[in-house]
Amino acid sequence: xxIETKKRSLLKGISWRFIATTTxxxxxxxxxxxxxxxxxxxxxxxxxxxxxxxxHERAWQKIKFGKQRIEPFNLWFTGLPLSGKSTLADAVxxxxxxxxxxxxxxxxxxxxxxxxxxxxxRDDRHQHLTRVGHLIKTLQNNSVSAIASFISxxxxxxxxxxxxxxxxxxxYVKADIETCIARDKTGIYLKAQAGxxxxxxxxxxxxxxxxxxxxxxxxxxQSIAEAxxxxxxxxxxxxxx
Amino acid sequence: xxIETKKRSLLKGISWRFIATTTxxxxxxxxxxxxxxxxxxxxxxxxxxxxxxxxHERAWQKIKFGKQRIEPFNLWFTGLPLSGKSTLADAVxxxxxxxxxxxxxxxxxxxxxxxxxxxxxRDDRHQHLTRVGHLIKTLQNNSVSAIASFISxxxxxxxxxxxxxxxxxxxYVKADIETCIARDKTGIYLKAQAGxxxxxxxxxxxxxxxxxxxxxxxxxxQSIAEAxxxxxxxxxxxxxx
Numbered sequence: 001x002x003i004e005t006k007k008r009s010l011l012k013g014i015s016w017r018f019i020a021t022t023t024x025x026x027x028x029x030x031x032x033x034x035x036x037x038x039x040x041x042x043x044x045x046x047x048x049x050x051x052x053x054x055x056h057e058r059a060w061q062k063i064k065f066g067k068q069r070i071e072p073f074n075l076w077f078t079g080l081p082l083s084g085k086s087t088l089a090d091a092v093x094x095x096x097x098x099x100x101x102x103x104x105x106x107x108x109x110x111x112x113x114x115x116x117x118x119x120x121x122r123d124d125r126h127q128h129l130t131r132v133g134h135l136i137k138t139l140q141n142n143s144v145s146a147i148a149s150f151i152s153x154x155x156x157x158x159x160x161x162x163x164x165x166x167x168x169x170x171x172y173v174k175a176d177i178e179t180c181i182a183r184d185k186t187g188i189y190l191k192a193q194a195g196x197x198x199x200x201x202x203x204x205x206x207x208x209x210x211x212x213x214x215x216x217x218x219x220x221x222q223s224i225a226e227a228x229x230x231x232x233x234x235x236x237x238x239x240x241x
Numbered sequence: 242x243x244i245e246t247k248k249r250s251l252l253k254g255i256s257w258r259f260i261a262t263t264t265x266x267x268x269x270x271x272x273x274x275x276x277x278x279x280x281x282x283x284x285x286x287x288x289x290x291x292x293x294x295x296x297h298e299r300a301w302q303k304i305k306f307g308k309q310r311i312e313p314f315n316l317w318f319t320g321l322p323l324s325g326k327s328t329l330a331d332a333v334x335x336x337x338x339x340x341x342x343x344x345x346x347x348x349x350x351x352x353x354x355x356x357x358x359x360x361x362x363r364d365d366r367h368q369h370l371t372r373v374g375h376l377i378k379t380l381q382n383n384s385v386s387a388i389a390s391f392i393s394x395x396x397x398x399x400x401x402x403x404x405x406x407x408x409x410x411x412x413y414v415k416a417d418i419e420t421c422i423a424r425d426k427t428g429i430y431l432k433a434q435a436g437x438x439x440x441x442x443x444x445x446x447x448x449x450x451x452x453x454x455x456x457x458x459x460x461x462x463q464s465i466a467e468a469x470x471x472x473x474x475x476x477x478x479x480x481x482x
Contacts, residue, residue, distance in 0.1 A: 004309075028272075048264050052264060144383045
């Protein structure tokens with residue numbers, strides 16, 4: 001975030017007044033051919049406009065029209081491991097960033113890198129995501145919206161996040177488990193199926209399907225571009241002035 | 242955060258142009274007594290100034306002078322339980338809020354209310370504060386500064402927070418343990434001394450004194466008002482344009 005120093009505003013004001021007054025003097029001279037009166041009119045104009053501009057600004061301070069509060073949202077992507085949540089959330093982030101609103105991208109992997117030693121049991125997951133909810137809430141207090149992608153397999157946890165944050169928008173990224181396995185380059189599904197990874201969502205842990213998601217993306221049928229379009233349109237319609 | 246809609250900016254522009262041009266017409270009429278020419282000069286002025294204002298704005302876009310990036314800071318209060326950290330941090334928050342910069346107040350108690358079941362052993366504390374560090378870092382990514390108050394008894398943890406965040410400012414709130422005990426209305430020190438509370442800093446757990454704090458406040462000698470003044474002056478000097 002950048003701010004303008006007082007010196008910059010002052011210099012900019014002076015440079016504009018110089019241009020504006022010179023223009024008036026030239027126009028008046030062009031019409032009437034009297035340079036002395038043109039200059040006098042220019043000076044009178046300068047004085048008058050500095051005062052008038054001040055009162056114009058003060059009057060607009062009192063007018064509420066067209067002042068809109070940005071309502072920070074929490075765009076939450078849920079779905080099986082490798083369903084395509086992160087890729088889609090990244091694409092949506094890139095698009096929404098163009099709108100020039102304060103925005104933070106929060107991904108499960110990044111958070112687990114920063115805060116390690118969190119397990120995958122029901123309680124661990126729930127508490128971990130409650131912390132993420134608190135992070136998002138704090139960002140929202142400061143007008144920042146979030147784009148979050150987490151497996152978040154339990155209805156209870158998603159409900160808790162929805163309650164903690166403002167304008168919770170649930171995006172369910174749907175994918176067959178076969179599709180997810182087919183995308184699995186690192187072999188984590190195989191490891192889970194062999195019992196080497198415990199509490200693995202979709203294999204050894206439940207994924208409770210979202211009951212009333214705001215948006216459903218079928219990652220077997222919809223391309224990233226199509227899905228991005230749907231989500232960005234939804235956000236623009238509901239949360240942009 | 243509020244934004245101006247396009248409609249508001251447009252209306253404001255029109256209302257200013259109306260006032261400005263009317264002023265020019267009146268001035269020119271006053272000098273020369275010819276209303277027809279005055280109106281013609283007014284219209285020419287309007288056209289000229291709309292164009293000139295545009296180029297003036299574009300030219301200033303290219304001028305770097307006076308554009309200053311806000312550098313979000315992390316004002317970190319450390320000290321014994323009941324040393325007065327939170328009270329002082331609250332007072333500093335109230336003062337700094339007047340500067341109209343994005344600011345978040347983060348207190349140990351609030352965080353532990355939101356994220357319960359965190360212990361007080363060395364590892365628990367360290368991991369808990371690392372999460373707080375991550376929260377502050379994410380806020381700083383969005384230009385938000387933090388005012389944080391945590392006992393944060395270990396040098397190692399404070400160093401980790403300093404490394405994670407930008408512009409870490411350590412405020413050591415110094416108080417004799419006797420003073421802290423005298424302030425103890427809820428009897429937590431007594432409970433700790435009786436062995437009912439484990440890992441209690443200052444009684445059954447160490448407080449490693451800050452080695453090179455940026456600011457030391459002696460809460461036995463300095464009033465809240467004096468201490469607030471010192472800290473606010475420091476912030477204004479180092480972090481405000």
